[in-house]
Amino acid sequence: MENLETLFQSFETGIRSSKAEKPKDYLKSIGLDYNELRIGFNSGQFHHNREQEFKDRFEALGVLKKSDAGVREETMMAYTVFGSYGLIFPLVDKENRIVNYFALRFRLETPKEEYLNDQGIYPAYPNPLTKRLYIAPTVMDCASLLQSKTLENKEAVIALHNGEILPQYQEAIKALHELEEIIIIKR
Known part of the structure; x- marks a missing residue:
């Protein structure tokens, strides 16, 4: 699931962007700090201007789904993006690799929570010495x-x-x- 790891790193960069004012404001309103927790922001544009092989990998993971929405050029394909314009939290497997995302799409009239799949645990598997x-x-x-x-x-x-x-x-x-x-x- 290296692709989910790499993609999440771009989401972490996204939340730190000066353009990410609304996600930062929303986090502040609910009392969470992206500097304290692993939180990313998916603007929904990570696949723009990328080669088809890149898009195919994320389609196979369920992060992208082909859409019949209109596009400018006939050779272009439209996609629906998982967690578009949402806060992204990573779920991990036993080896602490990102295998799933939880998205909070806060900009909708009613915020929507969704998971990419049924794998992983948030925030991590507990330490074996947990009491x-x-x-x-x-x-x-x-x-x-x-x-x-x-x-x-x-x-x-x-x-x-x-x-x-x-x-x-x-x-x-x-x-x-x-x-x-x-x-x-x-x-």
Whole structure:
């Protein structure tokens, strides 16, 4: 999934752009800081002026989908972009590689949250020495708890995937041999 890693790096650069005022303002309004957390911004234009091979790789990953929207030239293909004009949070596998994205499309009339796929855990697989595990209902709740810096040594937090504990979560929890307590945070 090196392509998701590389793409996320461009999203991290995007949030730091002077043109990314609206995403920065939105983050500030919800109390999150992109300097404290891994958050990127997808302007929806990462595929513009790129070769077809590049676009094909991201189409295979589900980040791009062909669209029948009109384009200027007949030889051009229009695409719908996952998480377009949205804040992007990375989900990782056991090896800490980015395998999924969570997007918060904040500019819509009603903000929309979506996942690219069903893989990975946000923010990361808990350390095997974790004694207390917090399970947050959403990525946003998890990010808020992380940024609060209230977690102590040997504590970890993970976010549910659309309110569900997927098989990778069960696997991660079973690997916590020092685990003494699980705290489920409810909204």
